[in-house]
Amino acid sequence: MQRKIIHIDMDAFYASVEQRDDPALRGKPVAVGGSRERGVVAAASYEARVFGVRSAMPSSTARRLCPDLVFVKPRFEVYKAVSGQIRAIFAEYTPLIEPLSLDEAYLDVTETIPGIASATQIAQEIKSKIREATGLTASAGVSYNKFLAKLASDYDKPDGLFVIKPQQGLAFVEPLKVGQFHGIGKVTAAKMNDLGIFTGLDLRQQTEAFLVQKFGKAGRFYHAIANAVDDRPVQPDRIRKSTGSETTFATDLTEWPDLIDGLAGPINDLWQDCERIRSTGRTLTLKVKYADFQLITRSRSFGSPISSHAQLAQCTHDILQTLMPLPKGVRLLGVSLSNLESMDGVASQNEVGKQLTLGF
Incomplete structure (x- = not known):
């Protein structure tokens, strides 16, 4: 059976939420992120994108491109709550939902629900319900595989709906860069x-x-x-491969105590995320961006998953120690865990280890 895949992508999600909640921001160029010199744009409204402002852009660059840019601090708990509303709408139509982030997901609607004849109609209804429930717009792409559905959702943004039928796939792909x-x-x-x-x-x-x-x-x-072929299935229980956090500093760091202080935030955020998703990892990666924007990473894998905040901090500090003395100042530090496993399994293994130690 020919699959029917929908890709839903919220339009300028973080920035649109901020404009929705603060009428004074509507119609203005808005950037979600840090406004300080070393800040980074997490999301930009469409009014800001006209000036070339994009996500992951240094805030200083964004401000030069758009002097009237309004910076807003991110509110991730709000974005997560809105994302939950959107996910509930998806679930009305299919259990086969593969979230890619808070603001986009693939849906497999090959087995359409009674009374709805087409994937296009489902996409239209989802877009309408999202607008009604959240006041936000979404763009949708509909096709016979994930690759083309993703391309289709990008084709007519914002608030678009584009369909690539099986007989159109090859011709659609040909002229794209x-x-x-x-x-x-x-x-x-x-x-x-x-x-x-x-x-x-x-x-x-x-x-x-x-x-x-x-x-x-x-x-x-x-x-x-x-060749417009993509056999990847929509995976509703897609295993998360990694989790991490990073921060950019207002001034370059060169001294060990300052570097340790600078790592405290990312380490705390990472361990909180591990506790939230009930997963931890065997591979720890330290990310360092120097003052001249040179980026390096150093990784270390362990025989068993990292099991505590203290262990995470100590192992991160050990990796950092291998880079000392620093060749130049550091503007960004990040830390991530991969090869994730269930925290509950790690806890069980630790408990068994304790019992063996006590018993013998």
């Missing part, structure tokens, strides 16, 4: 350009063997999507 493909980042796109691959048609004309030779196992995926 490879950098527009979800799953092909800037570095990979640049490498493809160096090989003379600029569009979907160029990519399709390469053999799978050639792409695997140049890009490893990912080459198979690139070959498939160039």
Whole structure:
């Protein structure tokens, strides 16, 4: 059976929530994030995007592009609550929901509910219910696989609905720049350009063997999507692969006590997230961005998952110690855990260890 996939993407989600809740912000260029010199834009309203303001952009750059930009501190608890409302609307139509973040998700509606004939109609109803329940707009893409549904939701933003039918897939992919493909980042796109691959048609004309030779196992995926093929299922219980937190500092850090203080926030945030999702990890990664924007990471894997905040802090400090003395000042520090496992299982293993120690 031909699958029916919907990709829902909320329009400028964080910024739109802020404009909804504060009428004074409506119609104005808004950036959610830190306004200080070292701040970063987490989200930008469409009024701000006109000036070139984008998420992940340094706040100082955003302010230069748009002098009238209004900065608003993020309220993640509010965004999570709104996301929960949206998720409840999705559940009215299918149990096959794969969240990608707070503001986007894939839905498999191959088995349509009685009385609704098409995936397009379901997407229209979801968009209407989201607007009614939250006062926000969403864009939707409808197609026969996840790759095309994602492209479709980006095609007619904001508040759009675009459908790519099975007979249209190949033609839709052909003229797109490879950098527009979800799953092909800037570095990979640049490498493809160096090989003379600029569009979907160029990519399709390469053999799978050639792409695997140049890009490893990912080459198979690139070959498939160039042919408008994507067999990945919508995974409602998709396992989270990692969790992390980072912070950018107002001034560059050079001394050990300042670095330890600077890591305290990300370590606390990371462990709180671990407790929230009831998962912890075996692989710890420290991210360091120097004053000249050079970015490095250092990872360490352990025989068992990290089991406490204190252990997380100590292991992070140990990794940082390997970088001392620093070659230059540090503007950003981040910490993340991957190879996640259930915290409950870790707790059970620890309890068994304690019993064995006490008993023998």
